[in-house]
Amino acid sequence: xxxxxxxxxxxxxxxxxxxxxxxxxxxxxxxxxxxxxxxxxxxxxxxxxxxxxxxxxxxxxxxxxxxxxxxxxxxxxxxxxxxxxxxxxxxxxxxxxxxxxxxxxxxxxxxxxxxxxxxxxxxxxxxxxxxxxxxxxxxxxxxxxxxxxxxxxxx
Amino acid sequence: xxxxxxxxxxxxxxxxxxxxxxxxxxxxxxxxxxxxxxxxxxxxxxxxxxxxxxxxxxxxxxxxxxxxxxxxxxxxxxxxxxxxxxxxxxxxxxxxxxxxxxxxxxxxxxxxxxxxxxxxxxxxxxxxxxxxxxxxxxxxxxxxxxxxxxxxxxxxxxxxxxxxxxxxxxxxxxxxxxxxxxxxxxxxxxxxxxxxxxxxxxxxxxxxxxxxxxxxxxxxxxxxxxxxxxxxxxxxxxxxxxxxxxxxxxxxxxxxxxxxxxxxxxxxxxxxxxxxxxxxxxxxxxxxxxxxxxxxxxxxxxxxxxxxxxxxxxxxxxxxxxxxxxxxxxxxxxxxxxxxxxxxxxxxxxxxxxxxxxxxxxxxxxxxxxxxxxxxxxxxxxxxxxxxxxxxxxxxxxxxxxxxxxxxxxxxxxxxxxxxxxxxxxxxxxxxxxxxxxxxxxxxxxxxxxxxxxxxxxxxxxxxxxxxxxxxxxxxxxxxxxxxxxxxxxxxxxxxxxxxxxxxxxxxxxxxxxxxxxxxxxxxxxxxxxxxxxxxxxxxxxxxxxxxxxxxxxxxxxxxxxxxxxxxxxxxxxxxxxxxxxxxxxxxxxxxxxxxxxxxxxxxxxxxxxxxxxxxxxxxxxxxxxxxxxxxxxxxxxxxxxxxxxxxxxxxxxxxxxxxxxxxxxxxxxxxxxxxxxxxxxxxxxxxxxxxxxxxxxxxxxxxxxxxxx
Numbered sequence: 004x005x006x007x008x009x010x011x012x013x014x015x016x017x018x019x020x021x022x023x024x025x026x027x028x029x030x031x032x033x034x035x036x037x038x039x040x041x042x043x044x045x046x047x048x049x050x051x052x053x054x055x056x057x058x059x060x061x062x063x064x065x066x067x068x069x070x071x072x073x074x075x076x077x078x079x080x081x082x083x084x085x086x087x088x089x090x091x092x093x094x095x096x097x098x099x100x101x102x103x104x105x106x107x108x109x110x111x112x113x114x115x116x117x118x119x120x121x122x123x124x125x126x127x128x129x130x131x132x133x134x135x136x137x138x139x140x141x142x143x144x145x146x147x148x149x150x151x152x153x154x155x156x157x158x
Numbered sequence: 159x160x161x162x163x164x165x166x167x168x169x170x171x172x173x174x175x176x177x178x179x180x181x182x183x184x185x186x187x188x189x190x191x192x193x194x195x196x197x198x199x200x201x202x203x204x205x206x207x208x209x210x211x212x213x214x215x216x217x218x219x220x221x222x223x224x225x226x227x228x229x230x231x232x233x234x235x236x237x238x239x240x241x242x243x244x245x246x247x248x249x250x251x252x253x254x255x256x257x258x259x260x261x262x263x264x265x266x267x268x269x270x271x272x273x274x275x276x277x278x279x280x281x282x283x284x285x286x287x288x289x290x291x292x293x294x295x296x297x298x299x300x301x302x303x304x305x306x307x308x309x310x311x312x313x314x315x316x317x318x319x320x321x322x323x324x325x326x327x328x329x330x331x332x333x334x335x336x337x338x339x340x341x342x343x344x345x346x347x348x349x350x351x352x353x354x355x356x357x358x359x360x361x362x363x364x365x366x367x368x369x370x371x372x373x374x375x376x377x378x379x380x381x382x383x384x385x386x387x388x389x390x391x392x393x394x395x396x397x398x399x400x401x402x403x404x405x406x407x408x409x410x411x412x413x414x415x416x417x418x419x420x421x422x423x424x425x426x427x428x429x430x431x432x433x434x435x436x437x438x439x440x441x442x443x444x445x446x447x448x449x450x451x452x453x454x455x456x457x458x459x460x461x462x463x464x465x466x467x468x469x470x471x472x473x474x475x476x477x478x479x480x481x482x483x484x485x486x487x488x489x490x491x492x493x494x495x496x497x498x499x500x501x502x503x504x505x506x507x508x509x510x511x512x513x514x515x516x517x518x519x520x521x522x523x524x525x526x527x528x529x530x531x532x533x534x535x536x537x538x539x540x541x542x543x544x545x546x547x548x549x550x551x552x553x554x555x556x557x558x559x560x561x562x563x564x565x566x567x568x569x570x571x572x573x574x575x576x577x578x579x580x581x582x583x584x585x586x587x588x589x590x591x592x593x594x595x596x597x598x599x600x601x602x603x604x605x606x607x608x609x610x611x612x613x614x615x616x617x618x619x620x621x622x623x624x625x626x627x628x629x630x631x632x633x634x635x636x637x638x639x640x641x642x643x644x645x646x647x648x649x650x651x652x653x654x655x656x657x658x659x660x661x662x663x664x665x666x667x668x669x670x671x672x673x674x675x676x677x678x679x680x681x682x683x684x685x686x687x688x689x690x691x692x693x694x695x696x697x698x699x700x701x702x703x704x705x706x707x708x709x710x711x712x713x714x715x716x717x718x719x720x721x722x723x724x725x726x727x728x729x730x731x732x733x734x735x736x737x738x739x740x741x742x743x744x745x746x747x748x749x750x751x752x753x754x755x756x757x758x759x760x761x762x763x764x765x766x767x768x769x770x771x772x773x774x775x776x777x778x779x780x781x782x783x784x785x786x787x788x789x790x791x792x793x794x795x796x797x798x799x800x801x802x803x804x805x806x807x808x809x810x811x812x813x814x815x816x817x818x819x820x821x822x823x824x825x826x827x828x829x830x831x832x833x834x835x836x837x838x839x840x841x842x843x844x845x846x847x848x849x850x851x852x853x854x855x856x857x858x859x860x861x862x863x864x865x866x867x868x
Contacts, residue, residue, distance in 0.1 A: 124656055
């Protein structure tokens with residue numbers, strides 16, 4: 004397992020950020036998380052521009068995108084990632100409150116790798132985040148290498 | 159012409175007669191003149207002879223006196239006798255001539271004296287007194303007598319000559335006049351006869367032409383009589399058949415032999431023995447009472463009851479004065495039958511049927527429906543000009559329709575106008591009309607007043623409906639935005655409440671006492687509950703708005719699948735599933751799945767107190783509702799008095815303590831079923847169980863599509 008396996012979390016609501024980080028912390032993944040409060044900064048991070056121009060190269064193992072964000076929303080970030088040859092292979096998980104079918108369909112059309120509705124219950128949320136983080140950050144191999152079959156995540 | 163010819167002849171005869179009279183007169187005049195001439199000549203001759211005799215007397219006497227010879231006495235004797243004879247003769251000849259008579263009367267004594275004188279001389283000589291005798295002669299008495307006689311004689315002769323001339327002239331005049339008169343008469347007769355001849359010849363020519371024309375006319379009328387399609391009979395005045403035409407023989411299967419010369423009443427097995435008809439026919443010639451279209455019903459052998467229209471005309475037989483009777487027979491049996499049939503239809507029609515005349519603007523005939531439709535009796539209806547019955551605002555358009563029919567011969571289809579009902583109201587009539595010759599229109603009308611009123615209502619309702627649909631669409635949009643907002647913004651704080659309550663509990667496990675931990679649990683539980691409510695509400699809202707996709711859905715497979723899921727969720731409970739045969743229906747499978755999940759889930763949930771739950775799913779076909787599906791359980795059941803609340807949103811018949819739930823599931827079922835055009839209902843009894851039904855339209859036998867629900 005690689006030492007530097009960054010998770011990019013784009014979330015404007017600090018409560019959700021805190022809860023997500025808490026959930027990830029349960030699985031000791033919180034320290035690898037980069038949090039940006041909007042879509043614009045998410046794109047800057049991914050493209051290593053703006054305030055992230057100086058960061059070390061390399062794409063995050065997974066991008067967790069909130070759907071509704073100020074300025075540039077999650078769907079737009081997703082679209083930009085999936086049309087960027089350098090970013091296209093980066094897994095993206097839409098993490099959202101919306102149960103709207105239209106949002107789900109749109110997300111998959113744009114090429115999201117997963118769509119997770121944030122459960123109201125914290126336990127379920129922790130569960131979902133744990134599985135997500137574990138799968139994408141621990142099990143899943145980035146496409147640059149051999150892609151493993153990800154059917155049986157280890158517990 | 160005949161008169162002119164007669165007149166000509168009479169005049170010619172008159173002229174001839176006049177000529178005959180004139181000729182007779184002329185001949186008679188001529189004869190009379192001729193007799194006069196002959197008599198005059200006889201008188202002259204006698205007188206000449208008398209003079210000569212007298213000379214013989216003188217010569218005889220003188221000779222004897224002179225000579226004394228007896229031979230001279232004899233002429234004297236003969237002459238004296240002749241004189242005595244001649245005088246009466248002359249008297250007789252001049253009996254009608256008084257003038258001559260008078261001369262003769264004067265001459266007679268003279269002649270007698272002369273003869274006497276001569277006789278005296280002879281006597282003297284004989285006596286011997288020769289000298290005395292000579293002296294007697296020498297006295298000259300004899301000579302003067304003789305001269306006197308001669309003078310008278312000449313006078314008479316001259317006069318007779320003059321008369322002869324006069325008479326001859328008269329005869330010539332008469333002859334000339336007669337000749338002229340005859341010539342003139344002849345000329346006149348010639349001219350007259352010529353004229354008469356010419357007139358007569360012209361008359362003959364005209365008559366010949368008339369005869370020829372008569373013959374042609376007879377042939378002409380014969381060919382018409384023969385070729386005319388109507389049976390015709392020509393009857394004598396005493397109603398015997400003179401002749402019949404070919405159509406008659408054909409129509410009545412008769413032969414000329416059995417028809418001509420026979421009385422009409424004996425024809426066709428006596429079927430013409432109709433007293434009313436025979437009376438009318440008998441009156442035709444004597445009273446000149448011709449008739450037209452006399453309707454007579456006759457029983458013709460082998461042809462049955464026939465209705466005939468009979469027309470009778472008086473005829474004059476060509477070329478004579480004989481009066482004949484022409485009887486034309488028009489068999490209208492079929493027409494009458496058709497008319498009766500038409501009238502029957504006319505009378506039973508629900509539509510108003512009528513015949514109208516554009517010429518005088520009135521209906522000529524109308525079916526009895528008019529009373530039901532417009533209140534008028536047919537008589538009242540026909541008595542009014544139709545324009546008076548039409549609403550003033552519709553008259554111009556109605557007149558245009560009438561003219562379009564009459565002028566252009568076009569039909570009228572579905573023309574509407576308003577007619578006055580007898581009660582004063584206006585009824586909207588929809589017309590169909592077909593123009594007929596002679597400005598007639600055959601029309602039918604239907605009262606569409608109610609239709610139109612309903613049309614108006616429907617239009618109004620449609621407008622209202624469109625307005626409401628637009629409102630609804632707007633409301634839906636709003637709701638969608640609202641749902642979206644709820645979905646995102648309402649759930650986030652709940653998540654935070656729950657999340658932070660959990661973090662609080664975890665991170666301060668040691669510092670919170672039992673009561674504090676319970677409080678945190680309540681906070682988290684309430685938040686979760688609210689989250690579920692919100693989710694279900696959103697689902698419910700989405701079910702109402704989601705687009706439906708009708709596809710053939712195998713209900714049996716779907717129910718089996720959902721039942722298996724529910725069975726698994728129920729753990730080790732004993733559930734007896736009784737799933738009957740279910741059809742394939744056209745529906746939205748995802749939505750129907752939701753229906754079955756709710757219904758079967760409820761059945762499982764509410765029967766969990768039973769040691770063995772029995773859940774039966776069945777289907778039946780209903781002629782009115784279509785497919786009816788039922789889910790029956792032997793669970794807690796419900797009181798029927800609350801049945802109305804079952805399918806309402808957030809309506810619950812049990813507490814959360816008894817059976818957990820949100821009160822949205824059945825509301826969802828109803829909503830989905832209603833969107834498919836079906837109905838939901840339920841029956842149950844507390845402690846016994848409940849049965850939930852829903853219907854889906856469509857014929858069970860047809861695996862086709864259902865009508866799209868609104």
